[in-house]
Amino acid sequence: MSHDPERELVYFDIRGRAESIRLLLAYAQAPYIDRGIPRADWPSLKKTVPLGQVPVLVERTPAGERVIPQSQAILRHLARVFGLDGANEDERVRADIVAETVLELRTAWNRVAYNPGWLKDQAATDAHFRDVFPRFRATLEGLLEQSEERGALYFAGSAPTHADFFAFDTLESHREVVPSCLDGHGSLQRFLDDIRALPPIADYLARRRPSDFQRA
Ligand SMILES: N[C@@H](CCC(=O)N[C@@H](CS)C(=O)NCC(=O)O)C(=O)O
Missing domain, CATH: 1.20.1050.10 (Glutathione S-transferase Yfyf (Class Pi); Chain A, domain 2)
Structure with missing residues (x-):
């Protein structure tokens, strides 16, 4: 049984601050939902995300949800998860x-x-x-x-x-x-x-x- 969470990366439909995260996920060959939100949806979505900004990574497991804002926090979290943070x-x-x-x-x-x-x-x-x-x-x-x-x-x-x-x-x-x-x-x-x-x-x-x- 897989213990990998389902991942969703929420950002605008551009490369911007999310692209290095997408590159790392691609290298790790980790499946995820790449949710590019239309600008028109942003005002309502803004109220629902932790720091009122994107990118946000959502990880869902049967035990619950982890919601991570800040592109560098997301990148470094995923790097630790996939062993891409250095060998020593x-x-x-x-x-x-x-x-x-x-x-x-x-x-x-x-x-x-x-x-x-x-x-x-x-x-x-x-x-x-x-x-x-x-x-x-x-x-x-x-x-x-x-x-x-x-x-x-x-x-x-x-x-x-x-x-x-x-x-x-x-x-x-x-x-x-x-x-x-x-x-x-x-x-x-x-x-x-x-x-x-x-x-x-x-x-x-x-x-x-x-x-x-x-x-x-
Ligand atoms: N330090 C944050 C900055 C995030 C940020 O500025 N996001 C912009 C898009 S690149 C945003 O959410 N803008 C819409 C807003 O602030 O309402 C990060 O690296 O994630």
């Missing part, structure tokens, strides 16, 4: 360092990419790619190269962790807007290619919803 304490620490770094970049990116509209403020987008992105790209490249020096393919170790899916999604999201933004940064490009080639990820990428920026 050193790897877990490295995964957290990378995830926190990516979160800083992502927070800045969300501001220009999603608010107040889809890439509506060209000056803010240009400033992000000029003043913010290069700094984080250098930090992430340094962290990845330290990992490569230890013989590891991924940010924390020799197997992917939550931090890799978060980094992948955030870097890819930047590349969708400025395709050349990783030119000359071979280790980051190699990392993205390696994640993309993981069979369950390749399968997911072939069928996922279109880029958020195709709606811009």
Whole structure:
């Protein structure tokens, strides 16, 4: 008898903050309901979710329901459940360092990419790619190269962790807007290619919803 909960990921029908969670679930080959809610339904749904925001992960078992808000809490919970949080304490620490770094970049990116509209403020987008992105790209490249020096393919170790899916999604999201933004940064490009080639990820990428920026 399976003890896996039934999972439902509730978010808007975009990649946004839910996409690294979807990537991790795809890699773990874990079934779940990917509930993309129409914007028109949001005002009533907002009142029913714990922090009034999405994404939210709902896990249902015969014993009851676990409802988790906050994308990073969801991602790290699933990483622990599926053993994608590092093979030992050193790897877990490295995964957290990378995830926190990516979160800083992502927070800045969300501001220009999603608010107040889809890439509506060209000056803010240009400033992000000029003043913010290069700094984080250098930090992430340094962290990845330290990992490569230890013989590891991924940010924390020799197997992917939550931090890799978060980094992948955030870097890819930047590349969708400025395709050349990783030119000359071979280790980051190699990392993205390696994640993309993981069979369950390749399968997911072939069928996922279109880029958020195709709606811009
Ligand atoms: N720190 C939260 C932020 C969540 C968040 O800002 N969600 C947005 C969508 S990306 C939202 O729910 N917006 C609608 C609202 O706040 O009413 C997370 O990472 O999950």
